[in-house]
Amino acid sequence: VFRQSDTGDGVFSVLVGDYGSGKTHLLMHLAERALKERRPVFWLNLERMNLDLGQPQRHMARLLETSVLPLRHKPTALDQAGVWTRNPARLAKLMAALEEIETEGTEEAAGAHKALRLARGADDPGHALEMYLSAQDIEDRSASASYRRDAFRRFLLFVDLLKRLENCQGPVVLIDEAENLYTTGAPWSARRTALRSLAFYCGGAIPGAAVMMAMTPPAYEELEKEARRLLGEADEMASTLDLEDVGLFRRRLRQLEPEMVPNLSGPQRMELAERVRRTHRSVRGRVEIPDWSERVKRLSREHKSPRTLIRTLVDELESLWWAGA
Incomplete structure (x- = not known):
């Protein structure tokens, strides 16, 4: 360009x-x-x-x-x-x-x-x-x-x-x-x-x-x-x-x-989810999530858009953090 x-x-x-x-x-x-x-x-x-x-x-x-x-x-x-x-x-x-x-x-x-x-x-x-x-x-x-x-x-x-x-x-x-x-x-x-x-x-x-x-x-x-x-x-x-x-x-x-704009593949959405979790951990600290892998697989299937996937993941992580707090 x-x-x-x-x-x-x-x-x-x-x-x-x-x-x-x-x-x-x-x-x-x-x-x-x-x-x-x-x-x-x-x-x-x-x-x-x-x-x-x-x-x-x-x-x-x-x-x-x-x-x-x-x-x-x-x-x-x-x-x-x-x-x-x-x-x-x-x-x-x-x-x-x-x-x-x-x-x-x-x-x-x-x-x-x-x-x-x-x-x-x-x-x-x-x-x-x-x-x-x-x-x-x-x-x-x-x-x-x-x-x-x-x-x-x-x-x-x-x-x-x-x-x-x-x-x-x-x-x-x-x-x-x-x-x-x-x-x-x-x-x-x-x-x-x-x-x-x-x-x-x-x-x-x-x-x-x-x-x-x-x-x-x-x-x-x-x-x-x-x-x-x-x-x-x-x-x-x-x-x-x-x-x-x-x-x-x-x-x-x-x-x-x-x-x-290319759509993210399944593995790319999984990688995005892990990056969101690492970013959340850097702010809130470690949050124990025993079924994290299953949650990520489910949310990655349900949300093709990066924006909605990120928002949903942040909501999930915040809810778990507050419950633990």
Whole structure:
């Protein structure tokens, strides 16, 4: 995934697995791998953001807040905005980088131009730039094309600054709980605007980005069924931005071969059970369970999902510990 993302337009893939199969866990592994390669990680968790996914001016600040950067102490993007703007020497380097970007004629250049204009007109340039880069000043704005473009430009600018100032590689965008587009009762119009926003993240607008979206099989089937129609409608809307490349996103979805989360085998579930017991023992101490092997065999047959198996095992161990206590 990372090697392909370095080719320019980036790469987009979908991770498909049942509820509790370990999709988020796999995304966390991908995030750790990304950080080791100096790639900033941005989490777009639809568990919290499904209602305003189609409004980037509202979710951009939270996207930055939940990010992890491959720097010392693994700061968020919001933390790093403060680092750049609260120290005179770092602020001078930031201003110089913005002036360099401003000359390049890109979407990032337009964002840099606005940032410089705000800084030069402010009594406290550092504070003005921190507010601009954090996108907190547009959270309450409407979903008009101008504010959506403003939000996207700020994100692209932040990614560019990370490359120039911190020697970061292309970003990784992890979109978790994407099935909530179809499980929360969102109307088709909301799904259309959500897919339009996803076209920015997944349609090649972010240079060198690796984008992975996780969802359940039923939700992926629904996405396949309606994406062509909804993205076609979005493509015809006058308010759709060039940055929201719905045409490319639609082609990527059509050509996509999703990554399937493999189910754990019987021996793997047994091993997972033993790891749960060792972890419980490290916290609670030893708990005598004469029929442990039989319990594990039974629970491993009854619970195919790693999440439900772990929860059931913890409940069993806690009950036995309390009974012994």
